Amino acid sequence: MSCRYRISSLIAVASLTVMVAVGQTDPSSSKAPAAKAAKPYTPPKTPWGDPDLQGLWPGSLNIPLQRPARFGERNVLTDEELAAVITNGIPGTEMPASWYLGEEGITQVIVYIHVLRAKSTPPRIDGDIANGRGLFEGKGGCTGCHTIGGRGHAYGPELGDIGARRTAANLRQSLEEPSAEVAENFLLVRATTRQGATVSGIRVNEDSFTIQLVEPSGRVHSWRKADLARLEKRADESPMPSYKTVFSAQEMQDLIAYLSSLRGEQ
Amino acid sequence: MRLLFSAVWFAALLPAQVPYQRILNADKEPQNWLSYSRTYNGQRYSPLTQISPANVSRLKPLWTYQIEQMDHFETTPIAVDGVLYITEPPDTVSALDARTGRRLWRNVRPVPGDIVVCCGRVNRGVAILDNTVFAGTLDAHLIAFNAQNGAIQWDAKVADYKSGHALTLAPLAIDGKVIVGVAGGEYGIRGYIDAYDAKTGKQLWRFYTIPGSGEPGHDSWPPGDSWEHGGSPAWVTGAYDPELNLIYMGTGNPGPDWNPDTRQGDNLYSCSVVALDASTGKLKWHFQFTPHDSHDYDSTEVPMLVEGMIRGQQRKVLTFANRNGFYYVLDRATGEFLAGKPYAKVTWTKGLDDNGRPQVDTSMEPSEKGTLVWPSLYGGTNWFSPSYSPATKLTYVSVREQGSYFYKTEAEYRKGGNYIGGGERVVAGDKASGAVRALDAFTGKQKWEFRLQSPPWSGVLSTGGGLVFGGSMEGNFYALDALTGKPLWDYQTGAEMYSNIMSFAVDGQQRIMVTSGHALFAFGLQ
Numbered sequence: 001m002s003c004r005y006r007i008s009s010l011i012a013v014a015s016l017t018v019m020v021a022v023g024q025t026d027p028s029s030s031k032a033p034a035a036k037a038a039k040p041y042t043p044p045k046t047p048w049g050d051p052d053l054q055g056l057w058p059g060s061l062n063i064p065l066q067r068p069a070r071f072g073e074r075n076v077l078t079d080e081e082l083a084a085v086i087t088n089g090i091p092g093t094e095m096p097a098s099w100y101l102g103e104e105g106i107t108q109v110i111v112y113i114h115v116l117r118a119k120s121t122p123p124r125i126d127g128d129i130a131n132g133r134g135l136f137e138g139k140g141g142c143t144g145c146h147t148i149g150g151r152g153h154a155y156g157p158e159l160g161d162i163g164a165r166r167t168a169a170n171l172r173q174s175l176e177e178p179s180a181e182v183a184e185n186f187l188l189v190r191a192t193t194r195q196g197a198t199v200s201g202i203r204v205n206e207d208s209f210t211i212q213l214v215e216p217s218g219r220v221h222s223w224r225k226a227d228l229a230r231l232e233k234r235a236d237e238s239p240m241p242s243y244k245t246v247f248s249a250q251e252m253q254d255l256i257a258y259l260s261s262l263r264g265e266q
Numbered sequence: 267m268r269l270l271f272s273a274v275w276f277a278a279l280l281p282a283q284v285p286y287q288r289i290l291n292a293d294k295e296p297q298n299w300l301s302y303s304r305t306y307n308g309q310r311y312s313p314l315t316q317i318s319p320a321n322v323s324r325l326k327p328l329w330t331y332q333i334e335q336m337d338h339f340e341t342t343p344i345a346v347d348g349v350l351y352i353t354e355p356p357d358t359v360s361a362l363d364a365r366t367g368r369r370l371w372r373n374v375r376p377v378p379g380d381i382v383v384c385c386g387r388v389n390r391g392v393a394i395l396d397n398t399v400f401a402g403t404l405d406a407h408l409i410a411f412n413a414q415n416g417a418i419q420w421d422a423k424v425a426d427y428k429s430g431h432a433l434t435l436a437p438l439a440i441d442g443k444v445i446v447g448v449a450g451g452e453y454g455i456r457g458y459i460d461a462y463d464a465k466t467g468k469q470l471w472r473f474y475t476i477p478g479s480g481e482p483g484h485d486s487w488p489p490g491d492s493w494e495h496g497g498s499p500a501w502v503t504g505a506y507d508p509e510l511n512l513i514y515m516g517t518g519n520p521g522p523d524w525n526p527d528t529r530q531g532d533n534l535y536s537c538s539v540v541a542l543d544a545s546t547g548k549l550k551w552h553f554q555f556t557p558h559d560s561h562d563y564d565s566t567e568v569p570m571l572v573e574g575m576i577r578g579q580q581r582k583v584l585t586f587a588n589r590n591g592f593y594y595v596l597d598r599a600t601g602e603f604l605a606g607k608p609y610a611k612v613t614w615t616k617g618l619d620d621n622g623r624p625q626v627d628t629s630m631e632p633s634e635k636g637t638l639v640w641p642s643l644y645g646g647t648n649w650f651s652p653s654y655s656p657a658t659k660l661t662y663v664s665v666r667e668q669g670s671y672f673y674k675t676e677a678e679y680r681k682g683g684n685y686i687g688g689g690e691r692v693v694a695g696d697k698a699s700g701a702v703r704a705l706d707a708f709t710g711k712q713k714w715e716f717r718l719q720s721p722p723w724s725g726v727l728s729t730g731g732g733l734v735f736g737g738s739m740e741g742n743f744y745a746l747d748a749l750t751g752k753p754l755w756d757y758q759t760g761a762e763m764y765s766n767i768m769s770f771a772v773d774g775q776q777r778i779m780v781t782s783g784h785a786l787f788a789f790g791l792q
Binding site for chain 1: 634636671673675689690691695696717718719738740741742744753756758
């Protein structure tokens with residue numbers, strides 16, 4: 001079941017990628033699209049040789065099974081089509097409508113997509129990647145809380161593609177001032193039971209009656225809130241310590257270079 | 267099989283299953299639930315007492331009915347003598363055996379691919395009268411089904427769905443008539459409320475919720491044609507006072523929603539409650555909660571008709587927990603404003619004057635950069651029902667505490683196209699929350715509250731057993747003590763709850779029914 005869902009979400013991602021690719025409109029470059037540089041996607045094949053698109057397809061996703069005629073032979077969406085996707089989102093998917101960016105904001109996003117397409121290779125970040133990796137696994141003790149490609153101790157976020165999701169400046173801020181921006185799904189909470197025991201950890205889930213949190217050790221606790229004497233939510237505090245004074249300037253740069261190199265391609 | 271046979275056999279003996287007199291006297295048969303809010307007064311109160319604070323801890327799910335669609339499942343089942351009648355999204359009507367949840371019949375209507383609905387392919391339930399079940403459709407038809415086998419008796423086209431009209435509400439069946447209103451406030455429709463002959467499907471009257479040229483109230487729109495696309499839909503089931511012979515229905519936002527520049531004036535009868543003569547559809551009175559609305563504060567909530575002492579005088583009133591964050595008490599014969607008080611955080615106005623009219627605060631208007639306003643466009647509450655308990659004399663409201671940034675953009679009318687002039691971005695996560703609040707029904711004063719993790723999309727049900735049931739977006743189905751709000755029981759249903767809760771009894775056993783995710787759950791004592 002989850003596997004089938006993964007197939008459909010893969011398709012959704014693939015279709016998003018197509019739309020990004022379509023943002024390039026310079027006719028002179030259409031003969032030599034940047035897409036050539038990337039590894040082309042090859043779908044799995046059925047035993048009888050057709051692309052295997054079998055799975056559970058929620059009707060609400062409205063994924064066309066035929067190439068829509070309006071795209072003709074084009075490889076790329078026009079800016080107008082791109083604007084429509086940004087404005088209205090893709091109904092039935094996680095792609096939200098961003099009409100509130102306004103005409104100027106949407107134009108800027110389209111320009112940015114053009115820039116992304118022009119740079120088919122990730123930005124080069126100065127620093128010694130190998131040394132950064134050593135710091136991550138050694139001096140920093142980062143694997144005590146983070147996984148990369150699923151390996152490591154899972155307390156904080158998985159970082160296997162963090163370089164694709166965060167700029168170097170974002171990464172520096174997270175390392176030096178982790179509390180500046182804490183993701184809501186990593187909220188630090190401190191629970192005190194009626195018996196007087198206190199447990200701190202990251203909120204894993206919460207509803208109106210119960211809360212689940214995980215300790216740094218990986219131990220999961222689940223309580224009915226009515227059974228807690230106290231429940232503190234520390235939205236301004238990151239579970240991660242600051243590394244500002246732990247690393248030298250060069251070490252910090254090496255670590256950022258390593259993290260930037262993590263782009264989900266294991 | 268035996269159950270199915272006995273249901274058919276029973277019905278065969280009684281071709282007129284649910285004559286009007288039965289719905290009118292619904293309190294004589296608390297084991298059934300014969301109308302959207304059970305009784306015409308809209309109270310969504312079940313007099314059943316079997317499940318109580320003393321034994322609710324033993325409440326268990328007894329059966330589950332799964333639908334085969336991804337859309338929100340918002341139906342209120344109608345319960346008649348051991349059979350439940352429901353709608354399933356998008357446009358399916360089913361009859362279920364109330365003991366087991368096994369289906370007795372189903373009528374699946376194909377939905378045109380080009381329907382235009384703002385907010386999901388939803389339907390909130392059926393009505394029943396005599397031997398006929400009535401349901402509205404997303405392509406704006408009203409359809410009458412034989413209650414025994416689901417066969418279509420008649421099919422009335424209420425509107426052209428291609429212009430953005432749709433029917434999402436449960437119809438209201440009264441003596442010989444079926445009352446519906448249209449959705450479409452985001453598509454530049456001119457809203458209306460219709461009555462159809464229950465036997466034939468012939469239209470009996472139509473009340474336009476925006477007065478036409480020459481009619482009183484037309485001058486609340488500027489010269490030009492803005493009134494023809496001014497919205498004011500009516501997409502939630504109303505209440506009915508048989509003695510006054512008045513139907514009360516809430517109306518939705520004026521259009522375009524967030525850019526009011528082209529519609530200067532109060533924009534009657536948008537964001538109002540209208541009292542209509544049930545025989546003729548003529549307007550008896552109206553009360554406009556939000557004149558010249560620019561925040562999409564539809565007044566499409568369920569009016570509740572209650573009787574009680576106000577300032578030392580026994581009065582018949584209409585109470586209304588409005589999406590704009592205020593709770594209102596009106597005289598239901600005249601529409602006179604008696605009380606109004608916020609039940610949720612409100613920043614769009616500084617308050618109400620002595621006539622219940624909100625004071626204008628232009629700094630809270632939608633803007634190009636976004637204006638942070640409470641409540642969000644989803645309101646302090648929304649379509650999901652409130653409840654009034656005659657036992658506690660309290661009104662229970664499912665409350666959304668959430669602000670949002672309101673944006674304003676240009677709007678141009680095109681048939682079937684969005685005509686909204688802006689939009690919003692909600693403040694979500696831990697910055698938003700929800701609650702069930704118990705209010706003094708006649709003053710709006712808060713008696714207690716039960717906090718919810720996030721803003722809910724589930725209504726509440728109060729019962730003669732002294733309980734209030736509600737649902738949360740994290741899947742909690744729960745029971746509170748109706749007098750104190752103390753949580754007494756909860757069950758994790760495993761999905762977001764867009765639900766309206768009801769109760770009935772089968773074989774003398776009380777059931778509490780709730781939808782969650784894509785399933786209908788039956789709860790009872792074990």
